[in-house]
Amino acid sequence: MSPVDHVVTSGTFSLDGGTWDVDNNVWIVGDDKEVIVIDAAHDADKIAAAVGDRRVVAVVCTHAHDDHVNQAPALADRFGAPILLNPAEAPLWEMTHPDRAPDRELHDGDVLAAGGIDLRVLQTPGHSPGSSCLYAPELGTVFTGDTLFNGGPGATGRSFSSFDTIIDSIREKLLTLPGDTVVRTGHGDPTTIGAELPHLEEWISRGH
Structure with a gap:
């Protein structure tokens, strides 16, 4: 069994009076006995089916936008x-x-x-006040929620x-990770730290 299982769920994100249709990445990290679930979005039954009979050590929320926590x-x-x-x-x-x-x-x-895999919490505020990423050094991967995407920072x-x-947050906590670190995001396709690193100045000029 892979140490990382991936479930895509669909629903809506609502904030500031607007609502948008979204597809969310839900990540399940561990082994065949116990796992951590990252961002329980939209469909508890689908996520539970992927967990199966394994013990859930924790349901971790990278941040609290409703599309990431509605099924927590x-x-x-x-x-x-x-x-x-x-x-x-x-x-x-x-x-x-x-x-609750x-x-x-x-x-x-x-x-x-969980399952012999350590996830280190990296505090990465910006997309929201307490956004967090989870770095698994032995897997060479970081789960970034909505902080860093394939193509740039979160909204x-x-x-x-x-x-x-x-x-x-991205400059200090994420771009300092090894370049081959796989970035598993809250929405969309994965990327790597090395692929995103050269674009930092471009994002800054675009953002201002």
């Missing part, structure tokens, strides 16, 4: 797993789940483990976001 409580309850989220995401989380708080806080430098045009902050 349902999935966590189904598997008896805690929900992990950076506390700076509270205002966004409460828009979707006002009656995350179970544990996610902080920069935390190390989460910063809506509430609780900052372009300057996301650029600082």
Whole structure:
């Protein structure tokens, strides 16, 4: 079994009075006995089917936009797993789940483990105040949520976001990773750190 399973789910993202159709990448990391689920989006049944009979160590949210967390409580309850989220995401989380708080806080430098794989938490605010990425050194991959995509940084045009902050996060936390690190994103196709690194200045000039 691959240490990384990938499920694509479809639904909507709503913020600031607008709603958009989106396809989300859900990542399941671990072995044949236990896993961590990253970003429980849209379809709890589809995600649960991919998990199978494995133990879910945690449901980790890279950030709290509704398209990344709308199924987190349902999935966590189904598997008896805690929900992990950076506390700076509270205002966004409460828009979707006002009656259920995350179970544990996610902080920069935390190390989460499932099936012998370590995921290091990299705090990468900008797309949202407490956005987090998860770096698995032994897999040579980083799960970036909506912080870094194939082609550039995540969107910063809506509430609780900052372009300057996301650029600082990408420059300091992500582009310093090995160039062959595979970037597994919250939406769309994967990329690598090396493929995105040369475009930093171009993003900055475009963003301003």
